[in-house]
Amino acid sequence: MLDDGKPAPRPVVMPWEYVTMRRTAACMTIEQAARPYWHRPEHQADVERTIGALEIVGFRMKRDFFVADMSRAYSFNVDVYRQLCDTPPDQHPRLCLACGWDQWSTQYDTNGEEATWAQSDPDLCTRCEQLDRKKVIG
Numbered sequence: 001m002l003d004d005g006k007p008a009p010r011p012v013v014m015p016w017e018y019v020t021m022r023r024t025a026a027c028m029t030i031e032q033a034a035r036p037y038w039h040r041p042e043h044q045a046d047v048e049r050t051i052g053a054l055e056i057v058g059f060r061m062k063r064d065f066f067v068a069d070m071s072r073a074y075s076f077n078v079d080v081y082r083q084l085c086d087t088p089p090d091q092h093p094r095l096c097l098a099c100g101w102d103q104w105s106t107q108y109d110t111n112g113e114e115a116t117w118a119q120s121d122p123d124l125c126t127r128c129e130q131l132d133r134k135k136v137i138g
């Protein structure tokens with residue numbers, strides 16, 4: 001393809017991909033991620049099903065149904081999730097394409113410094129660059 005001088009469009013991260021990236025970056029299973037959200041054993045299966053649904057392709061949690069806030073289980077930015085659900089791709093926030101980190105969330109790299117955008121690849125955060133994580137989107 002000829003270079004028309006425009007930067008290549010950024011890959012689009014969908015809401016369900018964001019949830020999966022944040023959970024897997026935390027090295028958690030859905031069962032582990034669900035654990036802070038149920039207190040009675042009879043609720044466990046329901047909660048796990050609801051949280052698992054966040055990762056089903058095409059699934060967008062409705063704003064008034066349930067506040068999809070996974071931040072009690074792992075690093076998760078509710079505002080980013082809502083933007084991915086509710087706005088067109090050209091208004092999506094920039095995310096690390098390996099772990100889903102956004103620049104408004106604090107995340108530490110392997111040196112204990114606050115993560116930022118990687119110099120070698122602007123689609124990765126410095127933590128993923130150091131861990132040699134590969135992009136899962138794009």
Ligand SMILES: [Zn+2]
Nearest residue numbers: 096099125128
């Ligand atoms: Zn990352």
